[in-house]
Amino acid sequence: xxxxGLGLEASVLTGACHLRRCRVDAxxxxxxxxxxxxxxxxLVALWGSDERDRENCxxxxxxxxxAQGLLVLxxxxxxxxxxYPDLSEIFPAATRMQRAAYDLFGFWAIGPDQRFWVRHAxxxxxxxxxxxxxxxxxxxxxxxxxxxxxxxAGEGVHEIPVGPVHAGIIEPGHFxxxxxxxxxxxxxxRLGYVHKGIEKRFxxxxxxxxxRLAGRISGDTTVAWAWAWAMAYEQAAEIQPPVRALWxxxxxxxxxxxxxxxxxxxxxxxxxxxxxxxxxxxxxKEVVLRANQAAFGHRLLMDRIIPGGVSxxxxxAARATLREFLPGLAAELGxxxxxxxxxxxxxxxxxxxxxxxxxxxxxxxxxxxxxxxxGQARDLRVDYPATPYDRVEVRRCGGVAGDVxxxxxxxxxxxxxxxxxxxxFLGELPEGEWRTEAPPPPAGAHGFGWVEAWRGPVxxxxxxxxxxxxxxxHAHDPSWENWPxxxxxxxxxxxxxxxxxxxxFNLSYSGQDL
Amino acid sequence: MWRVLRQIVRAGxxxxxxxxxxxxxxxKERLHAQILATLGRALTIRQVDAGSCNGCExxxxxxxxxxxxxxxxxxxxxxxxxHADLLLVTGPVAKHMEIALKRTYEATPEPKLVxxxxxxxxxxxxxxxxxxxxxAVAKVIPVDVxxxxxPPSPTAILQGILTAISVRNQP
Ligand code: SF4
Numbered sequence: 250x251x252x253x254g255l256g257l258e259a260s261v262l263t264g265a266c267h268l269r270r271c272r273v274d275a276x277x278x279x280x281x282x283x284x285x286x287x288x289x290x291x292l293v294a295l296w297g298s299d300e301r302d303r304e305n306c307x308x309x310x311x312x313x314x315x316a317q318g319l320l321v322l323x324x325x326x327x328x329x330x331x332x333y334p335d336l337s338e339i340f341p342a343a344t345r346m347q348r349a350a351y352d353l354f355g356f357w358a359i360g361p362d363q364r365f366w367v368r369h370a371x372x373x374x375x376x377x378x379x380x381x382x383x384x385x386x387x388x389x390x391x392x393x394x395x396x397x398x399x400x401x402a403g404e405g406v407h408e409i410p411v412g413p414v415h416a417g418i419i420e421p422g423h424f425x426x427x428x429x430x431x432x433x434x435x436x437x438x439r440l441g442y443v444h445k446g447i448e449k450r451f452x453x454x455x456x457x458x459x460x461r462l463a464g465r466i467s468g469d470t471t472v473a474w475a476w477a478w479a480m481a482y483e484q485a486a487e488i489q490p491p492v493r494a495l496w497x498x499x500x501x502x503x504x505x506x507x508x509x510x511x512x513x514x515x516x517x518x519x520x521x522x523x524x525x526x527x528x529x530x531x532x533x534k535e536v537v538l539r540a541n542q543a544a545f546g547h548r549l550l551m552d553r554i555i556p557g558g559v560s561x562x563x564x565x566a567a568r569a570t571l572r573e574f575l576p577g578l579a580a581e582l583g584x585x586x587x588x589x590x591x592x593x594x595x596x597x598x599x600x601x602x603x604x605x606x607x608x609x610x611x612x613x614x615x616x617x618x619x620x621x622x623x624g625q626a627r628d629l630r631v632d633y634p635a636t637p638y639d640r641v642e643v644r645r646c647g648g649v650a651g652d653v654x655x656x657x658x659x660x661x662x663x664x665x666x667x668x669x670x671x672x673x674f675l676g677e678l679p680e681g682e683w684r685t686e687a688p689p690p691p692a693g694a695h696g697f698g699w700v701e702a703w704r705g706p707v708x709x710x711x712x713x714x715x716x717x718x719x720x721x722x723h724a725h726d727p728s729w730e731n732w733p734x735x736x737x738x739x740x741x742x743x744x745x746x747x748x749x750x751x752x753x754f755n756l757s758y759s760g761q762d763l
Numbered sequence: 764m765w766r767v768l769r770q771i772v773r774a775g776x777x778x779x780x781x782x783x784x785x786x787x788x789x790x791k792e793r794l795h796a797q798i799l800a801t802l803g804r805a806l807t808i809r810q811v812d813a814g815s816c817n818g819c820e821x822x823x824x825x826x827x828x829x830x831x832x833x834x835x836x837x838x839x840x841x842x843x844x845x846h847a848d849l850l851l852v853t854g855p856v857a858k859h860m861e862i863a864l865k866r867t868y869e870a871t872p873e874p875k876l877v878x879x880x881x882x883x884x885x886x887x888x889x890x891x892x893x894x895x896x897x898x899a900v901a902k903v904i905p906v907d908v909x910x911x912x913x914p915p916s917p918t919a920i921l922q923g924i925l926t927a928i929s930v931r932n933q934p
Contacts, residue, residue, distance in 0.1 A: 371858035372894055385893050391861040413863050416842035418810045418823050421860060442859045443814045446895035453891075462889050468818025468914070512824070531828035538825065548916065549818055759816050762857075 252320075255280060259320070264484040265635045266697045268312075268319035275334050278311070278324050282339045290315035291614045292336070293699075294708050294725035295346035297354040299381045300325070307331045309356060310723070312697075312708060318633060319699060321710075326356060335360040342614040342730035353379040353448075367441040367762060370394040378449055385449040401427040401435050409744065413442045420758035424747075431743040436736045444762040451722035456482065456689040456713055457556070459722070463709065464551050466724050467760030470702045472498075472505040474724070475554035477698030477709040480635075482556040485696030485713055486689065491682040492636065494558030499637040499674045500571075501550050501559070503667040506703040507578075508537045508549075510660040510667075513755050517657055518589065520749040521598040529585055533578065544571050557687030563678070572675045579668050586661050599654035603738040603750030606651055615734045617705015617727045619754050622659045623651035629701035641673045656753040663703075689717035704757065705731065726760030790918065791836055794925045798837045801928050802848065805837045808924075809847035809871065813864045813903075814896060815854030819881040819914040823851065826917045838924070844870040849927060850877045851920075852904075855887040856897040868904040876927045879906045880920055882913045889913075907931075 252259050252271055259269035273281065285291070293312035300308050307326040312319060326333060335358040336343040348366035350356045355377040357363075368374065370392040377383060400408070406429055413421035423439035447466060451459055463478035464471040476498050483490060511534040518526020538548040544567040545553050553560055563571075589595060605615060607624030615623055630643040646662040648655040690696065690713035698709040705727030714720035735754050739747055798806045812820060826833040827840075841847050844867045856864055868877070879900035882888035887898030900906050907930055910923035 369859045378894055383894075387894055388858070388892075388897075389894075391858060393862055413860070414811055414867055418812075418820050418840060420812050420815070420817055420820065421863065442863070443812070443854065443857045444859055444895050445814050445855055445857045445890045446893040447890070449895075450890060450893060465816040465818065465889055465913075468816040469821060471818065512821075528829050531825070532830060535825060535828045535830050549821060549914065551818065551913065757817065 251284075252281070257281075262484060262695070262697065264696075265480045266319070266484055266699050267633070268321055268697055269317070270321040270323070272323045272325070275324065278322060279334050279336075279339075281320075281322060282311075282313070282336055285313045285315045285320070286339050288316050289611070291616070292340040292342055292346075292730075293319065293706070294710070294723065294729075295336075295343055295350060296710065296723040296725070297350050297356050297379065298712070298721045299354070299379065301328055302381060307354065307356060309333050309350065310710065311336075312710070312725075314627075319697070321697070331356045333358050337361065340614055341612065342733065345733065346729060353377060355380070364397060367444045369396075369441055369444075371444070378446065383449075385446065385453065396439055398425045398437050398439070399435070403429070405429045406434060422758050426744060426747075428744055431745070433739050433742055433744055433747070436739045436747075438732055438736060440732065440758060441762050443759050447724065447763040448722055451711075451719050452714070454719065455717050456719050457687065457717060459719060460555050461552055463724070464554075466763065467726055467728075467757040468549065468551075469509055470505070470704060470707060470726070470757065470760065471549055471551045472501045472554060473700045473702030473707050474709070475552070476502060477700045477707050477724075478711075479554050479556045480698035480700065481696035481709050481711045482687065482690065483696070484698075485694035485711060486556070486687060486691075488557055488685065488687050490558045491685055493562075493679045493681045494683045494685075495636040496674055496678050497559045497563060497683060498554050500563070500671060500678075501545070501553055502700070502702075503671045503674070504537065504541055505550060506667045507664050507671075508534055508541070509703040509755075510664045511537065513752065514585075514589075514657065514660055516752050517599075517653070517749065518595065520752055521595045523592060523595050526585070526589065526595075533581060536574075536578070540571060540574055543567060555684075555687070558682070558684035560684070562683045568675055568678065572672070575668050575672055575675075579665065582661070582664060582668075589657070589661075596654065598746075598749065599657055600652060602653045602746050603742060603753060604650070604652040605734055605738050607649055609737060610651060610734065613734045613737065614730045616730050617701075618659060618663070618703065619656060619731050619734065620705065621647040622655040624649040627706075629699060629706050633699075637674055640677070641670055643670065653749055653753040689713060692716075692720070702727070704728065704755065707760075724760075724763065726757050728756040728758075728761040731756050732761060790921055790925065794921060794928075795836050797925060797928045801931060805839045806849060806924070806928065807839050807841045807847050808849045808851050809841055809844045809867065810851045811853070811864060811867050813852055813854045813860045813884075813900065814857030814890070815881065815883060819853035819883070822914045822917050822920060823853070823880070826920060831917050831921070844868075845872065847871050848876060849924065850875065850904075851880055851924075852877060852900045852906075853880045853884055855883040855890045855892070856900055856903045858895050858897060861897055861903055864900075864903055874931065876908075876931055877904060877906045878923045878927050879909045880923065881915055882911060885909045885911055
């Protein structure tokens, strides 16, 4: 995106998360958004901030990925009437983010969907929790909520409501299916049940301990979120973590990817009618979690990445054990892949189920793993490799079929690649310090983090406040843009295939509800 | 099929706990005995995520793997609270889940047990209490046993379940 061609001047933030940042007006925003779409870029995140104490206005912030990388725009909004142009026509993924910006800040865009999104009934619709004068400790009595679901009219169409509490061990959310016979005509999701005020909570925490909260935005992605947090904090505080710490972060991130992909493959096999797969993959995953515990002191690797480095070093013995155990894991995985590939029943369930074509994926902005299975060749580790990824030439994995089979195959490919990366990282791990002092960033300092988690890219923006506090933190999980695509992926499929399709995306509720 | 069999043979008999979790073996024996003594049938659990970060769910899932082998102990997760002996609740209770959690509790037949899993369930954990979070599970429904940890290990969760059944078994 040529900002200079528009007469806009961007400031550049350097560090692990390199980006351009620019203040725009409403007209420029639309021009830039159109330009980004033109060059096949995408909307990364949309969030707000309350600047009434400093500038007598609010700000809307947008992060885009264009041909040159990350671009952050800041648009001032009038205090009395904080409105801005609807972007959902240009980037459909903006729809839910815009609805959330209303719920939390009272900013509005004249978009086609004006319903609440993350607000159910926990607070009155005249209150906006992320405004600075909102008292975060105030509570209102719980009230049931009526949500205007979209209905499909027609003969033989009936509705199946599911949730928010599900039959299995799954996060809460509501799914409303409109079906004819067994065929799904339409799925509508209602999320927001596990909104627990994470962004407001950040503002109450001292910056130096808030990595714990960042690591709990979505527990299954704790490493990636902690890394994004550390990246943003270190950028704002102008800290350079020791190189060994960066390599250890790479080890942690790949272990997290391997563990999650193994777990998903087990459940995908199970939902495909192959219980043997669940037993085998869940056993392998357990082996990895135990290796995590032995090497780093936490099964899910929570709180291992901290601003300034990592909280635990890897001992030579633990490093040797990890290195020894990887080849065995790869061999077992190879066997299991052959079993999956040869299993006619399984392939029959996977092939052409829950298909998202590359065209649809591009227009809806499908990201991360699901995007790569639908021809969207994006991977931050390849496209903008931060250390240690810049030293190992990450192989890009992907597919174009966009069905459950493609998302299964991609998980296998990505585990093998992660095992290769782990082998390199562990083999070439630099000696030296693994942690440096990380005093809180000065008030007003900004930092950003962008990390390729197993599910897709997580993005985090922070601004430090006075006295070692945090003024504003925004966290964007890729589940935001991928949940709406799941609604499309199930259309025309049969209801019993929904669990399988859903699992093949495996999106986070907590990460999007915040 | 031979590949499947070979894989089973290679992987050994799942369910055999590795040496380092000796403690959990004894725990499992006690748990199994306790379930039989108390219920004479499988213990049925309904899991409710009331606002968790999903980390606790990962460890509850792990209970089902061949190493912990929850089913083998006579514990089953069920799809409806009406068939549940015990509710396993995670997370701080999000305000948006308050009503759903209460309804689930009411739908569970007496005598019912509630185990709050994880630091969040114990006291709200890192999320605390706020406009969007009720905090501890006990603020919303009666709780019999709490399991500390973030997340608690699968063994700790098993211990919590055992404690709940033992409590109920006492006169
Ligand atoms: S106790 Fe920890 S792992 Fe469990 S829900 Fe809370 S933050 Fe997540």
